[in-house]
Amino acid sequence: MKFIDRMILFINLGFVLALIIAYISPGIDPELTWSVSFFGLFYPVLLIINVLFVVFWIFKNARYALLSLISILIGWNQIQNFIGFHSQKIEHDDNSIAVMTYNISNAAYGYDKVKAQREIKKEAFIEFLQKYKDIDVFCIQEVGDYAHDILKKTFPEHHMHYRKKGAVILSRYPIVDKGEIDFGTITNSCLWADIRINKEVIRFYSYHLQSNQISKDADNFVINPELDQTQAWYDIKGMLRKYRNRHLQRSRQVEKIATHLQKSKYRNILAGDLNDPPQSYTYRVLSKYGKDAFRERGMGIGTTYAGRIPLLRIDYIFVDNTMQVATCEIIKDNFSDHYAVISSIELKQDK
Numbered sequence: 001m002k003f004i005d006r007m008i009l010f011i012n013l014g015f016v017l018a019l020i021i022a023y024i025s026p027g028i029d030p031e032l033t034w035s036v037s038f039f040g041l042f043y044p045v046l047l048i049i050n051v052l053f054v055v056f057w058i059f060k061n062a063r064y065a066l067l068s069l070i071s072i073l074i075g076w077n078q079i080q081n082f083i084g085f086h087s088q089k090i091e092h093d094d095n096s097i098a099v100m101t102y103n104i105s106n107a108a109y110g111y112d113k114v115k116a117q118r119e120i121k122k123e124a125f126i127e128f129l130q131k132y133k134d135i136d137v138f139c140i141q142e143v144g145d146y147a148h149d150i151l152k153k154t155f156p157e158h159h160m161h162y163r164k165k166g167a168v169i170l171s172r173y174p175i176v177d178k179g180e181i182d183f184g185t186i187t188n189s190c191l192w193a194d195i196r197i198n199k200e201v202i203r204f205y206s207y208h209l210q211s212n213q214i215s216k217d218a219d220n221f222v223i224n225p226e227l228d229q230t231q232a233w234y235d236i237k238g239m240l241r242k243y244r245n246r247h248l249q250r251s252r253q254v255e256k257i258a259t260h261l262q263k264s265k266y267r268n269i270l271a272g273d274l275n276d277p278p279q280s281y282t283y284r285v286l287s288k289y290g291k292d293a294f295r296e297r298g299m300g301i302g303t304t305y306a307g308r309i310p311l312l313r314i315d316y317i318f319v320d321n322t323m324q325v326a327t328c329e330i331i332k333d334n335f336s337d338h339y340a341v342i343s344s345i346e347l348k349q350d351k
Contacts, residue, residue: 026284040279044311081278084298097136101271103338107147138170139206139271165189207272290318293343296325
């Protein structure tokens with residue numbers, strides 16, 4: 001084998017190992033080691049690179065294509081977290097509801113410092129939201145005063161649960177009880193509401209876990225690729241430190257939600273911004289309590305974040321295991337750095 005081919009094979013082995021680590025990262029508590037979660041964060045990129053290696057070796061030396069091919073097939077279950085292969089159900093049960101989760105970034109994309117432009121952008125955002133006025137339950141995140149006023153204007157007939165900490169639950173059905181799981185932060189929170197739908201009470205959670213807060217740092221690398229080496233390493237270490245601290249925070253936050261769920265006497269639907277991909281500890285914790293709507297009925301690539309880090313799916317609807325998911329759709333809009341996720345859910349008991 002030529003030297004260059006040996007080097008490519010060695011690099012290929014490295015990406016195969018990285019993909020395997022991404023597979024196991026959800027099962028490792030960040031308190032034990034946080035670094036493996038980084039592989040889960042970049043799982044889609046690692047998957048694509050291994051696919052490219054398969055294609056390369058097929059034309060160069062087919063037997064080496066088995067390295068990446070086998071590693072991809074081993075993680076087939078993980079691929080379904082990233083790419084949906086399902087059709088939507090045409091027939092819906094009469095006893096069904098539509099649920100939307102949407103991180104609206106405090107409607108920042110519908111705001112402008114110039115008042116005249118602000119009114120134009122605000123009305124455009126309201127017009128977009130009104131397309132979904134028939135949604136039964138909204139779980140919305142990153143809501144400040146500006147976004148709160150927009151929501152009240154757009155959905156005046158909906159019941160609202162809001163604690164001025166970012167998360168909101170809007171419902172066409174009456175809310176019979178409500179509360180908060182306090183994370184001890186200003187912007188991150190989890191609200192819950194018991195909502196009477198026909199003859200049943202269902203508990204909804206709208207959650208927004210701690211952000212990595214590294215998007216601006218990532219943008220700086222893209223905008224300023226010629227940073228000197230010392231500054232670049234300093235920035236990289238800062239990003240890793242932020243990621244570690246925020247990842248540990250999310251892990252503790254999701255455990256608080258899990259503890260609260262264990263005490264719920266109702267069937268539950270959880271919808272919100274997890275700020276973590278499916279290949280994560282936080283996703284594994286919540287997925288124990290319900291079906292991932294995208295895995296059940298999603299079609300295509302499941303990206304829900306429009307930031308610099310590519311191909312991230314961090315917004316989810318988890319549906320009680322006794323319910324059926326009829327549809328799941330990701331709305332690719334331009335009014336937030338997140339995309340809305342909508343799911344039609346059949347409430348009849350799943351036999």
